[in-house]
Amino acid sequence: MKFHFKRINSSNYQIIIFHGLTGLLVGYFILHPVSMAIHWYEQSQAAFNLSNAWSMLSENMIHSFAFQMAPMAVAFAVLGLVIGIASGLNAKSLKNKQNRLNIKRQLLQQSIPTLIAKGENEYVEFRASLRHDYRQVKTDKSIEHEVLRSIAGFLNGKGGLLILGVSKGSEVLGLNRDYWTLKKDNREGFQQRLMLLISNTFGKDMSSRIHISFHLLGAKEVCLVLIEPAPRPVYLKEGNNTNFYLRTGNVTNQLNTSETVEYLQSIKTI
Numbered sequence: 137m138k139f140h141f142k143r144i145n146s147s148n149y150q151i152i153i154f155h156g157l158t159g160l161l162v163g164y165f166i167l168h169p170v171s172m173a174i175h176w177y178e179q180s181q182a183a184f185n186l187s188n189a190w191s192m193l194s195e196n197m198i199h200s201f202a203f204q205m206a207p208m209a210v211a212f213a214v215l216g217l218v219i220g221i222a223s224g225l226n227a228k229s230l231k232n233k234q235n236r237l238n239i240k241r242q243l244l245q246q247s248i249p250t251l252i253a254k255g256e257n258e259y260v261e262f263r264a265s266l267r268h269d270y271r272q273v274k275t276d277k278s279i280e281h282e283v284l285r286s287i288a289g290f291l292n293g294k295g296g297l298l299i300l301g302v303s304k305g306s307e308v309l310g311l312n313r314d315y316w317t318l319k320k321d322n323r324e325g326f327q328q329r330l331m332l333l334i335s336n337t338f339g340k341d342m343s344s345r346i347h348i349s350f351h352l353l354g355a356k357e358v359c360l361v362l363i364e365p366a367p368r369p370v371y372l373k374e375g376n377n378t379n380f381y382l383r384t385g386n387v388t389n390q391l392n393t394s395e396t397v398e399y400l401q402s403i404k405t406i
Contacts, residue, residue: 152224159220160213168212169201248351248358252299252306256386259296261286264303266330266359268313275317283330284337284372288381289388290363291338291345291370296383301358310356323350326359338370369400 201209251260263283269276283300290296301311311326318325327348335343347362371378380396381388391399 151228152221155224155227156217156220159216159218159223161216163216163219164209164213167216168209169198171212172205172208248299248353248360251297252302252308255306256304258383258385259294261290261296261298261383261386261388262302262304262306263298263300264309265311266300266314266326267317270303270309270313280333281372281374284333285381285390286383286388287334287346287361287363288338288370288372289383291342291366292381293365293383295363295365298361298363299358300361301356308353308356308358310353311350311359312357323357323359330359330361337372338366342366342370369396 252262254260256262263286264270265279266283267275267277267280269279283298286298290298301309301314303309311323314326315321315323318329320328327350330348331343331346334346345364345366347364349360349362351358351360369380371380373379380391380399382391382399383389
């Protein structure tokens with residue numbers, strides 16, 4: 137399956153363009169003439185007089201737009217443009233952070249039963265367990281690896297919520313079967329195991345991107361894993377291969393090398 141990533145956000149570019157043009161205009165029409173007027177005042181030997189100060193100031197500001205002053209005007213315009221672009225990049229970054237916070241806030245504002253009833257989507261995924269195989273009724277550590285794939289997909293994407301203890305069909309199964317497989321057979325042991333897996337697989341810096349909480353739904357307990365987008369690409373070691381996973385739509389996909397490169401290049405423009 138070939139993925140095409142069109143993640144360029146036109147509103148982000150509009151922010152940068154607006155700030156850049158504003159900076160250019162401010163540099164040309166304000167910074168340049170004002171600096172020239174100040175320079176004239178500092179070099180002038182005439183005594184300061186309120187009665188004619190405005191006329192002299194205006195005259196020198198107008199003179200700053202003369203043809204011979206064009207190089208200086210261009211320099212200030214470029215300075216304003218650079219400052220404006222820097223301001224636009226900062227505003228874009230703040231906007232993207234706010235968008236991510238809004239997504240997180242919207243997820244947290246919904247009740248857990250509501251999230252489960254709506255089913256999986258781009259920001260929500262269910263996993264029946266961390267390590268218990270319900271079909272073969274035994275502990276299977278390969279399931280832990282599947283959970284890590286899901287986490288990697290969210291880390292590399294827009295973040296999201298992984299709910300452990302809920303089947304793909306939205307059936308609440310709970311965590312008791314997982315607890316029984318752990319030396320410390322409770323939520324504390326479960327959290328320690330999960331965070332150890334995340335830290336060993338993705339690096340300790342990724343642990344701060346993962347937020348774990350436990351909730352009772354009737355008599356059954358589920359684990360909510362809130363995952364923030366990672367600041368760097370996250371890879372998963374599988375045998376002799378190192379693979380890249382991404383949450384797209386309501387599935388977590390493995391990208392091949394060219395797709396990974398294309399995706400990472402596309403998000404640089406955001």
